[in-house]
Amino acid sequence: MSMRENFSDAEWESLTETPLLVFQAVAGADGKIDKKEKKAFQAALKSNKIDSELASAVLSAANKKYSDISEIPDNSMSTIALKLQGIHDITKEKNDIDSALYFKKVMLAVGLHIANSSGGFFGSNLSDEEVDALKKVGSYMNVSVTQLQQEPTVQELVSKLG
Numbered sequence: 001m002s003m004r005e006n007f008s009d010a011e012w013e014s015l016t017e018t019p020l021l022v023f024q025a026v027a028g029a030d031g032k033i034d035k036k037e038k039k040a041f042q043a044a045l046k047s048n049k050i051d052s053e054l055a056s057a058v059l060s061a062a063n064k065k066y067s068d069i070s071e072i073p074d075n076s077m078s079t080i081a082l083k084l085q086g087i088h089d090i091t092k093e094k095n096d097i098d099s100a101l102y103f104k105k106v107m108l109a110v111g112l113h114i115a116n117s118s119g120g121f122f123g124s125n126l127s128d129e130e131v132d133a134l135k136k137v138g139s140y141m142n143v144s145v146t147q148l149q150q151e152p153t154v155q156e157l158v159s160k161l162g
Contacts, residue, residue, distance in 0.1 A: 002057070003053050003054050003057040004057060004061075006094055007090070007094060011090050011094070012061075014083065014086055014087060014090060015054075015058050015061075015087065015090060015091075016058055016061040016062045016065055017062075017083065018058065018062075018083075018084070018087050018107050019041070019044070019045060019058070019059065019062045019066070019107060019110050020062065020065075020066055020069075020072075020073070021075065021080045021083055021084055021137075022084075022107050022108070022110050022111040022114075022137055023037070023041045023069075023110070023111070023114055024072065024075050024080060025077065025080050025111065025133045025136065025137050026111040026112075026114050026115050026130055026133045026134060026137070027041065027114050027115075028133075029127065029129035029130045029132065029133035030127055030129045030130065033072065034118050036117045036118040037114050037117055037118055038069055039117065040113055040114045040116070040117035040118075040162075041066075041069065041110070041114055042063075042066075042067070042069070043113075043161065043162035044059070044109075044110045044113050044114070044161040044162060045059050045060075045062050045063035045066065046059075046063055046162065047059055047160060047161045047162055049160040049161075050106055050157070050160055050161075051102075051160075052099065052102045052103060052106060054091075054095060054099060054102075054103045055102065055103045055106040055107075058103070059106075059110075077136075080137075080140070081136070081140050084137060084140035084141050085140050085141070085142075087104070087107075087140075087141055088100075088104070088140070088141045088142040091103055091104065101143065101147055101150075102152075104138075104141045104142075104143050105143065105147075105148070105152070105153075105154050105157055106157055107137070107141065108134065108137060108138055108141075108143065108148070108154045108157075109154045109155075109157035109158045109160075109161060110161065111133070111134050111137055112134060112154055112155070112158050113158050113161045113162070115127075115130040115131075115133075115134065116158070
């Protein structure tokens with residue numbers, strides 16, 4: 001049985017939208033989405049090094065769905081928040097705790113990968129707005145700071161994204 005078969009059509013649609021929601025929250029945090037952020041998003045979707053059947057299946061499906069992101073759907077931060085809270089519910093209901101957490105950490109890694117793609121030449125590439133957006137994304141999906149520090153860390157997962 002494939003991972004897709006574990007979810008209703010509506011649930012799967014929500015799951016495959018998750019990387020886009022994270023992209024919109026993080027890349028759009030400063031009010032503009034640049035080419036480097038789009039390129040990082042598309043590279044993350046093509047990753048085949050993730051050790052999670054759910055995350056890999058979602059990234060693959062999202063890669064097909066969002067291969068052309070020239071026209072990005074407009075989601076407000078409140079809409080993104082509601083949808084990501086729904087992701088927490090779906091993953092909690094359909095997966096064991098560890099698998100659900102791993103999936104959410106991969107989605108946060110996608111956000112961090114995008115945030116690291118642009119920015120200044122000195123110091124951190126992450127803007128204060130991007131850091132705030134990443135914190136919000138984690139909060140919406142109900143990921144605690146303690147969970148972020150558990151293996152694998154989000155930073156370790158970023159290294160697998162491209």
